Amino acid sequence: MDYKDIITIEPGKRSGKPCIRGMRITVYDILEYLAGGMSEPEILEDFSELTSEDIKACLSFAADRERKLFVVSL
Numbered sequence: 001m002d003y004k005d006i007i008t009i010e011p012g013k014r015s016g017k018p019c020i021r022g023m024r025i026t027v028y029d030i031l032e033y034l035a036g037g038m039s040e041p042e043i044l045e046d047f048s049e050l051t052s053e054d055i056k057a058c059l060s061f062a063a064d065r066e067r068k069l070f071v072v073s074l
Contacts, residue, residue, distance in 0.1 A: 003064070006057035018061060020054045030058040 008022050018027040025047060033043050040055050 001053075001056050001060045003057035003060040006054055007061045020050065020058065023049065025050065027058045027061050030055055031062055034059075 006021055007018050007027060008020075009016060009018050010022065013019060013022070014024055014026055019025060020027070020030070030043065030050075034040075034055075038046075040052060043055060044050055044052065
């Protein structure tokens with residue numbers, strides 16, 4: 001999945017944190033909900049403006065960021 005069309009970073013929005021499609025919902029928010037035990041359907045029910053693709057983009061973004069941190073540390 002190419003998250004680059006979904007995850008946006010704007011300096012004036014949420015202190016420049018990665019957000020979903022320019023909204024104020026951050027990647028961190030979604031990852032926290034998932035880590036806290038919420039299922040994808042529960043998140044989509046609470047945030048009707050999100051799609052399944054948005055959640056997958058958050059996971060893909062986090063995985064890519066983790067991979068980059070690993071490469072840099074080598």
